[in-house]
Amino acid sequence: MTLLNLTWKSLLNRKTTVALTLFSISLSVCLLLGVEKIRYQVKDSFSSTVSGTDLIVGARSGQINLLLYSVFRLGNATNNISWDSYQKISQHPKVKWAIPLSLGDSHRGFRVLGTNTDYFRYFKYGQKTSLAFKEGKPFSQLFDVVIGAEVARSLGYKLGQSIVVAHGAGNAALVEHDDKPFRVVGILKPTGTPVDRTLHVSLEAIEAIHIDWKAGVRLPGVSIGAEEVEEMQLQPKQITAFMLGLNSRLSTFHIQRQINKYKREPLLAILPGVALQELWQMFSIAEKALVMVSVLVAVSSLLGLLTLMLTSLNERRREMAILRSVGARPVHIFLLLTFESVIITFLSLLAGTLLYYAALILTAPYLQQSFGILLQIQNITEIQWIRLGLMLVVGSVVGIVPGYRAYRQSLSDGMAIRI
Amino acid sequence: MPEITVDTAVEITDLRFSWAPGKPILSVEKFQVPSSESVFIRGPSGSGKSTLLNLLGGVIKPDSGSIKLLGQDITGLKASQVDHFRADHTGYIFQQFNLLPYLSVIENILLPCQFSKKRSLKAQEMFQTPEMGALYLLQRMGFTESLINAKSVLELSTGQQQRVAAARALLGAPELVVADEPTSALDSDHRDQFIELILEQCRAQSSTLLFVSHDTSLEKHFDHRISLKPSQAGGYKL
Structure with missing residues (x-):
């Protein structure tokens, strides 16, 4: 012992x-x-919410503000940017891809993001992981919606489900775009990023549900039905922000400077990594x-x-x-x-x-x-x-x-x- | 280390002890105990008994004089040397509650062999293993098997606990066994029986027994008797 x-x-x-x-x-x-x-x-x-994106471009404000609304879907954009600027910049020879982002609507507390199918091709998170579908496919029809894993889980949505989008962000009973319902065509795999909590529709759909709206309210006496709208020209006039992937990372600062000096409208381009770092400092x-x-x-x-x-x-x-x-x-x-x-x-x-x-x-x-x-x-x-x-x-x-x-x-x- | 063979187990000469100058507590001019014999030291409470035992244990040092145990003057030893000396050569039995409640009967008895290699070796010499020695001593003390295997030493009566403590003090045949009022918690029938058991074992293994008590009715059992008496200089003297 x-x-x-x-x-x-x-x-x-x-x-x-x-x-x-x-x-x-x-x-x-x-x-x-x-x-x-x-x-x-x-x-x-x-830090894994966004990766592989070289620049994020939005209306001129602070870089954290831009990061918050474009990546984290938190808060609202101070201003929109014109479709024209987006077109110009995305066609720059050094730009490999551009993902437009249009925010402002929501569905039962989850943000609705208007974008195009490049989003599913180029957007990366974590260790440069692309988005993957659990079920279904990207949106192709005007009123198709692709939902994040968390949206599907907490609301119990399945493929083919019909949903209505509300105007503005928030959970309260807002004015709904109930005349133009969407159909779930794809459910994404979980990512552990805000993508899980987002509903994705096409830019044209965002345009379509607002076609009979002006300044945040439905135009009285004007009602354009879902079928009618499909026939219409739905080129968006403005978007909230866009993400850029460059051919060479070496040109990042050069492009950033060019965008920040853009003459036609005040724009801000940020490096996501730097902005994330700054945001983390606040925490x-x-x-x-x-x-x-x-x-x-x-x-x-x-x-x-x-x-x-x-x-x-x-x-x-x-x-x-x-x-x-x-x-x-x-x-x-x-x-x-x-x-x-x-x-x-x-x-x-x-x-x-x-x-x-x-x-x-x-x-x-x-x-x-x-x-x-x-x-x-x-x-x-x-x-x-x-x-x-x-x-x-x-x-x-x-x-x-x-x-x-x-x-x-x-x-x-x-x-x-x-x- | 050669076996210590001296005829005098304890020898105190010209000892003086006080806690504060001018207030003597204990003085001993000459005190000798021959090896293998038993001494009854009588002293009322407050007569400096614990002081004497602490001095003999080397826990405290005298102001002057010498204490020789087995020919070794312990007053000159360093604290750690005294500790080793005490662990190797002295077994103690106290008044009551001598046992660690969280150890079994056997484990309690084996404790001194944990801390003294010398006693452990001696027990092995005599009984093959210290455990066998413990069982032998318990048997001599009248323990049945069920008592030995008692779940907790707290299940034992006071008399039984004191016999376990005695077996512990005796295991490994220390040259000195010091008993400080070991019978005060026992009734009179058990007292004489208990003392006889200890004396018998001490004789069998040639241990010198120092038995301290205030109860004079016990002194008949011992080879020598001595009293702590008030001293004119203050305090008590032996």
Whole structure:
């Protein structure tokens, strides 16, 4: 029976208090791992929302604003840009492809994006992954709609479903384009990006549903039916923004400068990566606060361990005296307590990690559904290992304090047992 | 390390001890115990018994004088050396609650052999393994198998617990066995029986027994008797 064994049996003898402390440290371990996980995944899914796009062009505002409405479908464009500008720029010899984006309508809280079929060909996310269809195909008819995975899942839409688009963004009962219903022809595979929460229609469809509208309201007395509109010239006059892919990335800054100096109308071209980085910087303070809180929780749980051990010292005077009387040296007493904190911390790390994985498995579907954050079940990352390691070190160091006190105590108490 | 063979197990000379200058607690002019014999040290409470035991254990140091145990002056040893010396050569039995509640009967008895290689080796010499030694001593103390296998030492009666403590103090045949009021929690019938058991084992393994108590009715069992008495200089003297 080694000293470690003795420590273990002594711990088992104090199951309840030890278990409570263990539980509180486990929770903080779980939190430390979880916060890092969320931070990492949010950043990851953040930066993977768009890839392979060299420039995003919109009306002149701020680059974060443009990024938010064009990529994240958040907020509204300050202004539209003309179809003419889009045509001119997309025909530039250095431009490989251009995806027009037209926003402004919604369907039950999900944004409707007007675009063309180049979107399904050129738009990439994550590690330069193209969009893939789970079912169906891109839109070809005027009133066809392709829906994102999340839209299909939460609204329970299937291929062939007929839906009505509302004017404006938001969930409230807005004026609906109920005279021109759409038919679901394609459902995309999940991407973990805002694409999942978007309905895609053709630019012509956006034009068609607004043909009898002006300045946001339906023109009184004018009603053009769905069949009639198909016969009409539906060339859009303006769009919200567009994405550009260049033949060579080297020309990115050159093209960006040209667009920003465009004479006919004030345009802004941004590099998505730079804008994403800037946007992430805005979150970094929240990120730091989150990490800070989890560190504080960890510290307070370890202080709990320290309190437990220090208060138990007095009750355990007899135990120490008995050990001294059978030949244990003060250094043994010191080790006994240090081992104790190492064992408790180590077990807490194990339990906390298990708890973390359990929480991950349980909450991942909910987080994906509510916040669009995809939490992948992965191995412990390097940063997480470092946190676990630090926790073990600090937890073990915590044991030195009561260990030293017990050491001093056993020197002065000797073998005299005080009840 | 050669076996220590001396005729005097304990020898205290001109010892003085005080917690504060001018307030003597204990003084011992000359105190000798021959090897393998038993001594009854009588002292009322507050007479410096614990001080004497702490001095003999090397936990505290005298202001002056020497304490020789088995020919070794422990006052000159460093704390860690004293610790080793005590673990190797002394078995202790205290008043009550001598056992660790989270260890089994056998585990409790084996504790000294965990901390002293010397005692462990001696137990092996005598009984093959320390465990066998523990079982032998328990048997001598009148333990049945079911008692030995008791789930917790807390299931045992006080008298049984004290016998486990005695077996623990005796295992590995330490040269010195110090008993501090070990019978105070026992009723009178069990007291004499308990003392006889310890004495018998001490004789069998040539251990010197120092038995401290305030109860004079017990002194008849011992080879030597001595009292702690108030001293004119203050405190008590042996």
